[in-house]
Amino acid sequence: MSSDDRLYRLGLLHLRDKPKELSAALDKILLKYEERRKKLNQAGEVIGRHAKSGKPAVAPVQKATEAVPTSSRRSARFSDLLSSPATRKPSLGTDTAWALKLKAAVDSAARELAVEVRRAKPICVPEATNPNDMIFELDTSKGKVQATSHRNGKISFRWVG
Amino acid sequence: MALWRRRLEAGDVLWHDHITGLIYDMGKEYNPRVVELAVGRWTPSLSVVYAEGDLANLGGLNNELTQSGADRVMAYLVSVCRFEFEGFKGDVVFLRKGGDEFGLTVVGVPLDFVTAAIDKAKERVLPYLQERGLLSLPHSKANKPLGTGLRFAAVGFDPAVHRNADELRQEAEAFLEKMKEKPVYEFR
Numbered sequence: 001m002s003s004d005d006r007l008y009r010l011g012l013l014h015l016r017d018k019p020k021e022l023s024a025a026l027d028k029i030l031l032k033y034e035e036r037r038k039k040l041n042q043a044g045e046v047i048g049r050h051a052k053s054g055k056p057a058v059a060p061v062q063k064a065t066e067a068v069p070t071s072s073r074r075s076a077r078f079s080d081l082l083s084s085p086a087t088r089k090p091s092l093g094t095d096t097a098w099a100l101k102l103k104a105a106v107d108s109a110a111r112e113l114a115v116e117v118r119r120a121k122p123i124c125v126p127e128a129t130n131p132n133d134m135i136f137e138l139d140t141s142k143g144k145v146q147a148t149s150h151r152n153g154k155i156s157f158r159w160v161g
Numbered sequence: 162m163a164l165w166r167r168r169l170e171a172g173d174v175l176w177h178d179h180i181t182g183l184i185y186d187m188g189k190e191y192n193p194r195v196v197e198l199a200v201g202r203w204t205p206s207l208s209v210v211y212a213e214g215d216l217a218n219l220g221g222l223n224n225e226l227t228q229s230g231a232d233r234v235m236a237y238l239v240s241v242c243r244f245e246f247e248g249f250k251g252d253v254v255f256l257r258k259g260g261d262e263f264g265l266t267v268v269g270v271p272l273d274f275v276t277a278a279i280d281k282a283k284e285r286v287l288p289y290l291q292e293r294g295l296l297s298l299p300h301s302k303a304n305k306p307l308g309t310g311l312r313f314a315a316v317g318f319d320p321a322v323h324r325n326a327d328e329l330r331q332e333a334e335a336f337l338e339k340m341k342e343k344p345v346y347e348f349r
Contacts, residue, residue, distance in 0.1 A: 003215070003341070005189070005259060006334050019304065023342060029335040036322045096280065100287065100346070107291065153297075 098122055098134065105136045105147040108155050115140035180232045181239040183263075184256040192264040195254045197326040199266045203318055207268065210275045212315035213333040214242075214263030217345045220301025222309055234295070238286050238311045239263075245282040249274070265313065272317035279313045286310065287346065296346060310345035312337070 007013045007022075010029065015022040106117045119139040123146075132151040137144060137160070144160040178185035186192045196211050203209045216222075216238065222231035239257075246253050251269030258264050267275055290296050296308045314336035316329060323329045 003261075003338075006213075006262070006338060010331065010334055010338070012338075019342075023339070026335050026339045029331065030339060033322055033328075033332045037319075040321050096284075097347070100284065103284075103287070104291070107288065 101134050101149045102136055105149055105155055106138065109138050109140065109145060109147060109157060113140070113142070113145065113157060115142045115145070117141075178257045180236050181257055182236075183239065183243075184254070186256050186258045186264070189258055192256060192258055192266075193326065193330065195256075195264070195266050196330055199252075199254075199268045200318055200323075200326040200329060202268055203320065208271050209318040209329075210265075210267045210270065210272050210315055211318065211329050211333050212265040212267075212275060212279065212313040213330070213337040214265060214311060214313045215337055215341070216261035216263075216309065216311055217341070218298055218300050218305070218307075218309040219261040221298045222295070224301055225295075225298055234293075234309070235261075237289060241286050242279075242282045242311060245278040245285075249278070263311070263313075265315075272315060275315050279315060283310065283312075283345070290346075306342075306344035308344050308346060312340055312345050314340055 004013060004016065007016055010026075012022060012025050015025055102120055102122060106120050109115060109117055117138050117140050121137055123135045123137050130151070134149040136147045136149070138147055146158045146160050148156045148158070150156070175191070176185040176187055177183070184191070199209045199211070216235055219231060219235075222234055225231075226234065243255060246255050246265060246267070249267060249270045251267055253270075254264075254266045256264050265275075290308070290310060296310075298307060298309050300307060314333050316333045316336060318326075318329050323332065
């Protein structure tokens with residue numbers, strides 16, 4: 001019901017049951033503000049920053065060829081790790097995804113394998129297998145385990161050594 | 162408490178939500194005034210951020226856990242968010258607007274800090290949702306993403322982009338509706 005209120009306030013209640021049209025109308029509203037920000041960017045003025053889910057806030061004037069600056073060492077490490085195969089550009093906000101997946105892998109290892117996880121680290125995105133899989137190495141009380149987090153949310157384990 | 166908040170609350174009879182402990186803006190008149198007053202305080206060195214919040218799939222939660230169970234989940238999620246938001250060194254008004262709608266107005270804290278706190282709160286409630294299998298909760302409406310969780314669309318006020326407080330709220334609301342096309346937690 002409250003979502004309807006919000007759509008009513010946006011003047012889009014009539015598109016409630018038409019997801020495609022609703023999405024386009026929302027894009028139009030968001031674009032209006034984005035355009036204003038862009039204009040300011042072009043003028044080189046200092047503007048407020050706007051957060052999109054998983055994407056960085058719009059930065060002030062920056063050449064297209066320049067690399068996006070990383071805000072912390074941690075982000076840089078994850079970015080380096082992911083960009084090393086150079087087969088595809090990692091989506092922004094990937095470090096959060098890795099952290100969440102790592103946590104999920106540790107939790108499910110503890111639950112399903114009944115082990116105590118001492119250390120865990122991400123390894124790489126393998127080129128040979130599905131590039132969307134994430135692989136983690138877990139050091140547990142019963143030895144080393146390689147956990148693969150699949151795109152569909154499943155996590156598989158393989159004892160190493 | 163900050164003077165502007167005291168001034169707001171002096172003339173109002175404020176309801177408090179017994180489930181979450183937040184201010185309950187039943188008439189949906191208080192929140193616009195909060196945002197308007199906050200925007201009035203904006204200066205280049207004093208940022209104003211408004212975040213529109215939403216508990217995803219409340220209908221699905223009600224179906225799965227009954228209303229009391231859904232209320233418990235909501236209370237937990239909100240308590241974690243409150244813990245994160247109330248740590249700000251600025252003025253914070255976090256309120257419940259309706260069934261599953263929330264509003265967060267922050268003065269004096271940059272947008273980056275607010276979005277970081279939102280992300281942290283989302284991350285902290287993840288184990289709770291995972292343990293109860295709520296990340297794959299079927300949606301009460303067809304063709305909607307599975308799972309539940311609190312999502313916030315945060316927008317920083319800029320007088321060159323937003324002409325008034327209404328435009329700030331409009332952008333946040335449109336942003337949130339757009340976010341609803343995807344699940345709260347996205348795993349690649």
